[in-house]
Amino acid sequence: MRRQAGSEDVNAAGRARSAADLAAVHRTIESYYSTRFRQFGATPLGVDWSCVATQEMRFVQLLKLCEIGADCSLNDLGCGYGALLALLARRHPASAIDYVGIELSAAMVRSARRRWRGHPGCRFVQGEACPRQADYSLASGIFNVQLDQPCDLWEAFIRTTLDGLAASSRRGFSVNFIAAPAGRAIEAGLYATTPGPWLGYCASRFDAAVELVTGYGLREFTLLVRLPRVA
Amino acid sequence: MGELINPHEIYLGTFFERFNMRFGPADPNAVSHWLSGGITEIAALQKEFEIFKTGRRFLESVALLGLGGDAVGPAKDRWIAYLEKLPKMKSDDAEQTGDARIVNALVANFLKGEPLPCFMQALDGRTVDPGHVIVSEGEPLFYLEPTKFLVISLPMRPKSAPGRG
Numbered sequence: 310m311r312r313q314a315g316s317e318d319v320n321a322a323g324r325a326r327s328a329a330d331l332a333a334v335h336r337t338i339e340s341y342y343s344t345r346f347r348q349f350g351a352t353p354l355g356v357d358w359s360c361v362a363t364q365e366m367r368f369v370q371l372l373k374l375c376e377i378g379a380d381c382s383l384n385d386l387g388c389g390y391g392a393l394l395a396l397l398a399r400r401h402p403a404s405a406i407d408y409v410g411i412e413l414s415a416a417m418v419r420s421a422r423r424r425w426r427g428h429p430g431c432r433f434v435q436g437e438a439c440p441r442q443a444d445y446s447l448a449s450g451i452f453n454v455q456l457d458q459p460c461d462l463w464e465a466f467i468r469t470t471l472d473g474l475a476a477s478s479r480r481g482f483s484v485n486f487i488a489a490p491a492g493r494a495i496e497a498g499l500y501a502t503t504p505g506p507w508l509g510y511c512a513s514r515f516d517a518a519v520e521l522v523t524g525y526g527l528r529e530f531t532l533l534v535r536l537p538r539v540a
Numbered sequence: 541m542g543e544l545i546n547p548h549e550i551y552l553g554t555f556f557e558r559f560n561m562r563f564g565p566a567d568p569n570a571v572s573h574w575l576s577g578g579i580t581e582i583a584a585l586q587k588e589f590e591i592f593k594t595g596r597r598f599l600e601s602v603a604l605l606g607l608g609g610d611a612v613g614p615a616k617d618r619w620i621a622y623l624e625k626l627p628k629m630k631s632d633d634a635e636q637t638g639d640a641r642i643v644n645a646l647v648a649n650f651l652k653g654e655p656l657p658c659f660m661q662a663l664d665g666r667t668v669d670p671g672h673v674i675v676s677e678g679e680p681l682f683y684l685e686p687t688k689f690l691v692i693s694l695p696m697r698p699k700s701a702p703g704r705g
Contacts, residue, residue: 353606354606360604360606360607361603361604362585362605363585365589366584525584525588526577527584528577
């Protein structure tokens with residue numbers, strides 16, 4: 310079974326979904342990733358990536374948004390076991406990043422807390438949205454695994470999540486998507502799309518400057534959403 | 541010689557298969573999102589992270605790429621044990637160990653503008669250059685001709701066979 314790519318028009322008009330619908334989506338996601346985590350543990354496979362290298366390649370693209378300085382705050386939505394922290398520690402060892410990882414799966418949050426216990430400036434919370442405003446928010450791969458959710462419901466989930474990321478970010482946020490192969494379906498259970506609809510959504514809804522990042526070897530694209538400065 | 545392979549080691553091929561899928565020609569029409577990037581994906585990862593590096597063991601790079609995949613248990617353990625022996629094995633270059641030969645050939649391949657896809661296979665360690673890792677360029681898959689690959693051949697021999705060399 311295969312699935313067609315996401316909608317060309319993803320705007321919210323007339324397609325609002327109830328909080329109960331979205332809560333059901335979150336429960337489904339939580340269940341899926343908790344199962345993966347039980348099977349594979351705190352590894353890339355446990356969060357549905359093929360390996361450390363591809364997992365970190367996505368982080369590298371998402372972080373292109375950020376000017377990481379001495380006092381930078383960061384939300385990591387769908388943080389899994391906190392793998393982003395390992396890359397930040399390697400590439401920005403001198404930066405004291407104020408990091409909050411947010412994750413639906415309680416098992417992953419427990420694992421992340423154990424793994425990063427004693428690491429300065431980081432904490433993990435269970436939930437579906439960022440609990441505070443930070444300079445930047447990132448979300449890697451959270452829109453990919455649609456499972457058997459209807460496309461319109463999944464796109465409502467994406468819109469709600471993007472709205473939340475914008476609200477919880479002072480300077481901007483970045484997200485990634487699987488790139489839909491031209492004119493062809495993708496394997497069942499995954500959500501693939503073209504950049505245009507979501508780039509347009511972010512630009513118009515948040516009055517943002519949106520940069521499209523492609524060509525990093527993965528069949529994906531990344532959106533860097535720079536929010537307007539608030540006076 | 542050549543590393544001894546137990547008669548029940550039927551899973552060995554799965555490790556070759558994983559490598560060959562990840563390092564194979566990029567498939568512009570692939571249905572599977574995860575395996576479609578092939579050598580293009582690996583080349584991008586190499587450029588960003590320098591996964592293969594002179595002096596770094598092949599096994600370490602393999603771990604970064606998750607080439608053991610989701611396999612667990614004795615088969616994976618024995619595959620890793622085989623890779624751990626590469627630094628002590630000879631190669632078709634008298635100046636390089638088996639491990640260095642593979643790593644250096646991959647590094648050189650990725651420095652090309654368009655790196656060749658790579659293909660890993662077992663070599664009958666009883667008959668051809670006994671015990672030597674061989675790296676060459678060629679067309680190991682007739683059904684993919686004329687696609688040229690960097691071919692990595694790992695020497696093996698059945699455990700029941702008499703050793704040589």
